[in-house]
Amino acid sequence: MLKKIISLTFLLTFYAQAFDFNLKPVKLSDELYCFFGKLEVPSEENAGNMSNSCYVKGNNSYVVVDTGSNYEFAKQTYEAMSKIAKLPVEAVIVSHEHDDHFLGNGFFKDIFNAKIIGPSTFNDKYNSNSKTRMMSLLSEDIMNKTRVVPVDVKISEETTMTISGKEFTFIPLGFKAHSAQDLVIYLEKEKILFAADVIMNGRLNSTRDGSVIGMLKAVDLVKSKDWKILVPGHGFDTSETAPNETEQYYSLIKQRVMKAVEDDVGAAEVSNIVLMEEFKDMPFYDVFNKRNVFDAYSELEFYDGE
Numbered sequence: 103m104l105k106k107i108i109s110l111t112f113l114l115t116f117y118a119q120a121f122d123f124n125l126k127p128v129k130l131s132d133e134l135y136c137f138f139g140k141l142e143v144p145s146e147e148n149a150g151n152m153s154n155s156c157y158v159k160g161n162n163s164y165v166v167v168d169t170g171s172n173y174e175f176a177k178q179t180y181e182a183m184s185k186i187a188k189l190p191v192e193a194v195i196v197s198h199e200h201d202d203h204f205l206g207n208g209f210f211k212d213i214f215n216a217k218i219i220g221p222s223t224f225n226d227k228y229n230s231n232s233k234t235r236m237m238s239l240l241s242e243d244i245m246n247k248t249r250v251v252p253v254d255v256k257i258s259e260e261t262t263m264t265i266s267g268k269e270f271t272f273i274p275l276g277f278k279a280h281s282a283q284d285l286v287i288y289l290e291k292e293k294i295l296f297a298a299d300v301i302m303n304g305r306l307n308s309t310r311d312g313s314v315i316g317m318l319k320a321v322d323l324v325k326s327k328d329w330k331i332l333v334p335g336h337g338f339d340t341s342e343t344a345p346n347e348t349e350q351y352y353s354l355i356k357q358r359v360m361k362a363v364e365d366d367v368g369a370a371e372v373s374n375i376v377l378m379e380e381f382k383d384m385p386f387y388d389v390f391n392k393r394n395v396f397d398a399y400s401e402l403e404f405y406d407g408e
């Protein structure tokens with residue numbers, strides 16, 4: 103009996119199922135399919151599925167924009183996409199250096215030797231041995247095979263590239279907005295814009311590594327382009343209203359924090375005074391708002407622009 107139990111346990115461990123992400127691609131246009139991540143912090147329950155990952159279908163291959171938090175997630179997005187069209191993945195684009203957006207890259211490197219295109223600063227921050235926050239946060243089971251893959255093609259200036267018959271324009275912001283270097287990706291002909299985490303909706307953003315003034319500049323840039331579909335880094339709204347919450351949040355934070363500076367509110371008190379109450383029911387409000395207000399204060403204390 104004991105022997106039976108032992109061998110059964112062994113079998114069950116051996117055949118332990120990978121986490122099932124239960125992924126369904128959403129078709130946004132003839133060439134664009136997206137997997138929308140949950141508006142939650144990464145956890146064992148969502149296995150890090152909390153950012154958007156999209157496939158652009160070209161003439162004879164796919165281009166993937168952001169690959170999520172781990173290898174297994176990327177693998178399952180591809181399994182779902184191959185039911186639509188079994189094409190190879192020629193290139194992967196990294197929108198910015200936060201690890202919920204690029205830790206699936208290893209899958210596409212291993213299976214397709216995909217070209218990884220990303221911000222020019224990416225390889226200064228990471229190499230193939232880097233251990234990121236997500237790797238320590240989620241279990242080894244979930245993060246199995248996950249690794250950082252350095253960028254092959256570094257984008258340091260606005261660049262247009264044709265991949266599988268589609269023209270991609272890469273616009274590195276050149277200033278801090280959500281992160282040190284955010285890459286906006288624009289398909290002018292198809293009127294599709296990927297906004298990186300410069301735009302989120304349905305949840306609060308973080309400017310821990312960014313800037314309020316930069317975010318507002320970035321929103322202006324995004325709004326100046328002619329798009330029909332805007333893919334936010336997180337959030338489900340891809341319509342013309344997609345940038346509104348981000349714009350509203352950062353305009354108000356700027357206005358209110360500058361008023362607090364004028365009123366001689368100290369850095370220690372500012373997060374208790376500027377509450378941004380309009381956003382208090384949103385996911386991530388409790389995680390990020392106080393910090394965003396505090397950081398905005400440091401940034402705006404001696405700001406003398408408009």
Ligand SMILES: [Zn+2]
Nearest residue numbers: 153202299335
């Ligand atoms: Zn993100």
